[in-house]
Each structure stands twice: as C-alpha cells, then as structure tokens.
Amino acid sequence: MFCETDLVEPLGALVVLAAFAAATGTLGLMWYLRQYRETVSARWFILTLGAQAVVAAAYGVGLLTFDPVLRRYAEASVWIGLVWLGPSFLAFALSYTGRTDLFRSRGFRLLFAVPAAGSLLALTHPAHDLLWRGFRLSPLFEVATVRYAIHPLGYALALASLAAAAVAVLLLVETIVAYGPLYRREAIAVAVSTLPPAAAFVVWLAGVGPWPELNLGVAMLVPHVLFDTYAFVGTHMFETNPTTQRAAARSALDDLDSPLLVVDTDSRVVKLNDRAASLFDVDSTARRPTDFERLIGVDLETVLRDGEIEVDGERGAVFSVSYTELTDPAGTEVGGLVVLYDISTERQQTQQLDVLNRILRHNLRNELTVILGRARLIESSPDADPGSQARTIRQAGERLQSISEKARDFARVVERDVQSVDVDLDSIVADVVEASSDEHPAASVDVDIDVSRPTVRSDPELLSLTLSTLVENAVVHAPTEPTVSVRVTDGADGTIRIEIRDSNPEIDAAELAPIESGTETALEHGSGIGLWVATWCVSALGGDLHFRYEDGNVAVVDVPAGDEPDSEA
CATH class of the missing domain: 1.20.1070.10 (Rhodopsin 7-helix transmembrane proteins)
Structure with missing residues (x-):
C-alpha cells in the first residue's frame, strides 16, 4: 500500500x-x-x-x-x-x-x-x-x-x-x-x-x-x-553531425590547397578549410552549420548542375566544382566534399585564344580582301592610279601589322608572372605620352596627375601596355585631329583611377558587347584587338576597366595601388 x-x-x-x-x-x-x-x-x-x-x-x-x-x-x-x-x-x-x-x-x-x-x-x-x-x-x-x-x-x-x-x-x-x-x-x-x-x-x-x-x-x-x-x-x-566530418577526415583532403567545403545531407556547410574561409571571408573556426546558399550566394544544386562558380572579390576567380559523396563505413551517405579548382587562368587563356583567333581571321580576311582587290585593279586596269592603290594596300598592311604587334606584346607580358614593384606614375604616363607623340605627331595628349602618393606597387609593363593601348585606341579613331586627356586620381578602397578621355564619336556597342560578355561569337566580335588587350592587362593587375560616354569616350581604369612604400627603405 x-x-x-x-x-x-x-x-x-x-x-x-x-x-x-x-x-x-x-x-x-x-x-x-x-x-x-x-x-x-x-x-x-x-x-x-x-x-x-x-x-x-x-x-x-x-x-x-x-x-x-x-x-x-x-x-x-x-x-x-x-x-x-x-x-x-x-x-x-x-x-x-x-x-x-x-x-x-x-x-x-x-x-x-x-x-x-x-x-x-x-x-x-x-x-x-x-x-x-x-x-x-x-x-x-x-x-x-x-x-x-x-x-x-x-x-x-x-x-x-x-x-x-x-x-x-x-x-x-x-x-x-x-x-x-x-x-x-x-x-x-x-x-x-x-x-x-x-x-x-x-x-x-x-x-x-x-x-x-x-x-x-x-x-x-x-x-x-x-x-x-x-x-x-x-x-x-x-x-550537426560529426559523422560528416569524420568521413571528410578519412578522405585526407583537409590539407588541400584548393577551397574545400564539407556539406551535410541538408546542403549545409559543416566545415571548410582555410583557403575556402579566405575566399568567402569567413572564420574557418566559426561554429556551423551554415546554409550553403547563404555562404556562397548560390544553392548547391545549381552549382553542381553548372559545374562551375564565379566568386567576386579580391580573392575571387572562376572555379570548377568537384563533388565527392561522403559515406560512413556502412555506405550510408552522410554528406559531400565540394572542392573548387581555380580555372581562371585556363578560362582566360581559352578566351584569349578564341578572341585572337576570331579577330585575326576577321581582320585578316577583310584586309586581304582590300589588298588583293587593289592589286587586281592595278593588274587589270592600266588607267588605275598606282600611287593611290599602293597607299590603300600599305594602310591595310599597317593595320594587320598593328594587330600582330599588339598580339605579340600581349603574349610577351602574359607569359611572365605578374610583378609587383614600385612604379612612378609620372614617369610611366610620360613614357606612354612620349611614345604616342612620336608615332602620332598630330595628336594632342594632356596629362593631369593628382594623387596622394606618386609611387604605387604594380606591374610596370602591364600598366604601361594598358595605358598605351587605350591612348592609341583614342588617337587612331579620331575623325579629325586627335585630342586625348589622361587623368590620374586616387580611387576608392586603395585604388588608383586612370581616365583616358577623347572627343571621338561613341564607341560602337558592337565593340564593347563582346568585352562586357567576356567572349566573342561568330556573329558578335570586335573589329580590333586593342580593347581586349587592355581588358586582359587590367584583369591581370586585379583591376577593373569600364567605359562611359560624356561628350566623348571615357575609359576608366581602376587598379590596386598596393601597399604604401616604406619611407625608411
């Protein structure tokens, strides 16, 4: 009881x-x-x-x-x-x-x-x-x-x-x-x-x-x-479930140099290595899980379907995506490994080859048409003015030569590693202007440099090729006497802004569309290689190039200024 x-x-x-x-x-x-x-x-x-x-x-x-x-x-x-x-x-x-x-x-x-x-x-x-x-x-x-x-x-x-x-x-x-x-x-x-x-x-x-x-x-x-x-x-x-991490540990990929994320069966990130943490600007030791889409900006299903992802930011790049299923010893799926392989270089090289191939074939066909047409005219018509026809042939040949030289110059700089040395802005701009004046005596190029420090850390050859290409592009497309101005100022977030302004008619949208889309197609291509060379150089410098029109074309280049030089050194 x-x-x-x-x-x-x-x-x-x-x-x-x-x-x-x-x-x-x-x-x-x-x-x-x-x-x-x-x-x-x-x-x-x-x-x-x-x-x-x-x-x-x-x-x-x-x-x-x-x-x-x-x-x-x-x-x-x-x-x-x-x-x-x-x-x-x-x-x-x-x-x-x-x-x-x-x-x-x-x-x-x-x-x-x-x-x-x-x-x-x-x-x-x-x-x-x-x-x-x-x-x-x-x-x-x-x-x-x-x-x-x-x-x-x-x-x-x-x-x-x-x-x-x-x-x-x-x-x-x-x-x-x-x-x-x-x-x-x-x-x-x-x-x-x-x-x-x-x-x-x-x-x-x-x-x-x-x-x-x-x-x-x-x-x-x-x-x-x-x-x-x-x-x-x-x-x-x-x-959360340490089973996913245990499976990841068995895969021996924690020390992989490429960005790596461990996801569970609910597409949540439960672990990432230091490279991934740096890429997405998060703390690798922070408590998780974190939704994949919230961290990356794209859901996992879309990333796996596309097979690649483009990450913006200072450390951003284009990455190929590899997914490996993680299982426990019994064979039950407990998550997966998402590894990102940087294919930016390969992608850029493919783009460069594609662009060079299309531009060269397009311009080579056009200029050879001109050259062969004028030659046949001289050959078949005794009354043709040989001097005038020869001048047209010479100009077509010079245009081909210019494209060839640009391609050669660019190939020379991209085959070497990007350098980071002290660059004097006054000197590099002065050299570009002097070279332009020697080649185009009728051109007028004004310079205005107003920066907090005249010396920056950058690659002098890439920076010089960028400026000379954009200045020449403005000069050679002027309908009358060329007038170009180069203005250098402090940009935002530790960058240097360089504006190359001309008084020419607005650049045809057909010229800019392939550059903005990142590729050329058979029906959409630029007539020259200059803008592409400038775009690739700026990209290699980690900068940005865009165009606008304000009573003339304005090419705006933003490039990192680098660390401030040590005054004692």
Whole structure:
C-alpha cells in the first residue's frame, strides 16, 4: 500500500520530487527529439532517455510504495532501466560520431543480450535470488527505501551498463578533441551530464555513505536532464553531425590547397578549410552549420548542375566544382566534399585564344580582301592610279601589322608572372605620352596627375601596355585631329583611377558587347584587338576597366595601388 502519512521529512520529499522531476524532464526531452527520429543516433538517444525515464519514474513510485510485493517490482523496474541505459547510450555515441562499422558489428549486437537477460532476471526475481537476496523494506525519511544484498551477477549487469556509458563518454570526448569548436559545447554537455548520476549510482552500489538505503543516483538525474536539454535543445545537437566530418577526415583532403567545403545531407556547410574561409571571408573556426546558399550566394544544386562558380572579390576567380559523396563505413551517405579548382587562368587563356583567333581571321580576311582587290585593279586596269592603290594596300598592311604587334606584346607580358614593384606614375604616363607623340605627331595628349602618393606597387609593363593601348585606341579613331586627356586620381578602397578621355564619336556597342560578355561569337566580335588587350592587362593587375560616354569616350581604369612604400627603405 502507499504511505498514508502526510508527514514526509524534507530530504525524503526532495528525493521523491527529484525522481519525478527527472522522469518528467526526460519525457519532455523525448517529445522534443521526436522531430529527429529519422536520424539513427537520435533514435538511440530517445531509447536511452526511455530507459532513464523508467529508472526515475519507477524509483519515485517505489519510494511511495510500502507494499512489499509492489515495492519489489518497482525496484525491478529500476534495474531494467539501469541495465538498458549504458548499451543504448553507447549505441547513440557510436552512431553519432560516425563509427557505424562498430555499431553494426555482430559483437556490438551481442552486447544487447546483457540488458535483455538482465531484464528477464529482474522481472522473474521472486522465483530466484540471482540478482539479489534479503530484500526488505527499510524506510528512511518516511519514504519506502529498501535494503538488499546484490549478488555478483547483479553487480556484473550494473557495472556492464556503467562501463558502456563510460565508453560512450570517451567517444564524445574524442569528438571534442578531434573536431574543435564545432561540436564542443554539445559534446561537453552530454559527457558532463553523465558524471553526477554515475558517481551517485556507484556510491549506492558500493553501499557506502550515511544512507545506503537511498539511491541518490536517481536524484542526480535532474542535472543530467538539464545538461542534455541544453545540448539537444539549446544548441541543436542533432542539427550537426560529426559523422560528416569524420568521413571528410578519412578522405585526407583537409590539407588541400584548393577551397574545400564539407556539406551535410541538408546542403549545409559543416566545415571548410582555410583557403575556402579566405575566399568567402569567413572564420574557418566559426561554429556551423551554415546554409550553403547563404555562404556562397548560390544553392548547391545549381552549382553542381553548372559545374562551375564565379566568386567576386579580391580573392575571387572562376572555379570548377568537384563533388565527392561522403559515406560512413556502412555506405550510408552522410554528406559531400565540394572542392573548387581555380580555372581562371585556363578560362582566360581559352578566351584569349578564341578572341585572337576570331579577330585575326576577321581582320585578316577583310584586309586581304582590300589588298588583293587593289592589286587586281592595278593588274587589270592600266588607267588605275598606282600611287593611290599602293597607299590603300600599305594602310591595310599597317593595320594587320598593328594587330600582330599588339598580339605579340600581349603574349610577351602574359607569359611572365605578374610583378609587383614600385612604379612612378609620372614617369610611366610620360613614357606612354612620349611614345604616342612620336608615332602620332598630330595628336594632342594632356596629362593631369593628382594623387596622394606618386609611387604605387604594380606591374610596370602591364600598366604601361594598358595605358598605351587605350591612348592609341583614342588617337587612331579620331575623325579629325586627335585630342586625348589622361587623368590620374586616387580611387576608392586603395585604388588608383586612370581616365583616358577623347572627343571621338561613341564607341560602337558592337565593340564593347563582346568585352562586357567576356567572349566573342561568330556573329558578335570586335573589329580590333586593342580593347581586349587592355581588358586582359587590367584583369591581370586585379583591376577593373569600364567605359562611359560624356561628350566623348571615357575609359576608366581602376587598379590596386598596393601597399604604401616604406619611407625608411
């Protein structure tokens, strides 16, 4: 029968309340975790919580039950929950940390024969004394505590469960060490949560302490539930999974020079290497997961479908995308590795070859048409003016020669690594203007340099070729006497802005369209190579080139100024 007195001493009442509080909190956590029941590790943890709820509820009811028979079955229920706690917690730890090879092994399955046998022995305890003997009521603090002598088999079952829980804790601690801050708070909370009840259960099993009849391990389940609630609710432990990272670690790609991102099955980034962190300007040690689209700007499905991605910014480039599926030892997909391979150089080389091929074929065909046509005219018509025809032939040849020289100059500078040296802006602009004046004496080129520091860090040959190409483009396309101005000022964000302005008619959209689109097609191409050469040079310098029209064409070049030279040096 149940205790009939209303006078329950405070400590007894506190233990009873703690038992029911632990049972209630455990059931609430099980209810919350049902949303993750599709996850194997979550299902095992729910089973662990179920065993814990049985221990807490059975002990709470037992403390209020003074009928000897019912009290025996309440105690037996405590043991049933106890022997299942350790193995189910170990199963959770193995599945959560990605050790499903052990988790699915025959030896591990045999481990569950222990709690199954223990449950059977506990339920049939009135018929034998295999687990304990001398069971008797020994009320303490006005609650129905009991005394009995635990047999070796009982100790073996209890210690086996505690040992399994200890191994599970070690696995979670290994996760803390192996995967840094990503799972640290969650794993610490779960590992620490087992210490108070485990220590109290050991004290109870040893029969030491001032009240050996009282199993304070159940009361210690209260802080255990609080820690678990923090881990699984406060930090969303089942929304991250070290299984993905373990699979990534096995792939031996963490030290890859290319940007690498580890994604889970929900397309969330759970890890990235330093190269990727630098590319996307994030902290590689920051807590994740982070949605792939939020981090990259494009969803994973689109990136994989396109096979490449273009990343803007100082470290940006065009990347080819490689995706490798990550699986656990059982072959279950747990995520994937996204590796980005920089193909900017290859892409630019392909573009350059394509542009050069089209421009040369287009101009070569046009100019040869002119040359051959004039030659035939001289040959077939005695009255043709040889001087006039020769002049036309010469001009066509010079145009071809100019294109050839530009292609040669550009090939010369791109075949070497980009340099970064001190460049005097006054000198480099003066050299460009002087060369233009020598080649085009009728041209007028004005210069205005207004910068905070005249010396910048850049590649002098690329910068010189950019300026000379744009100045020559403005000069040779002038309908009358060429008038060009070169203005150099401080740009935004540590750049130098150079504006080359002319008074010519607006550049045909057909000339700029291929450059703005990044490629030439058979039906859309520029008539010359000059603008392409300038575009490629500026790109190699890490800058930007764009055009606008303000009573004349304005070519605007923004290039990095580099670090300010050391004044002492």
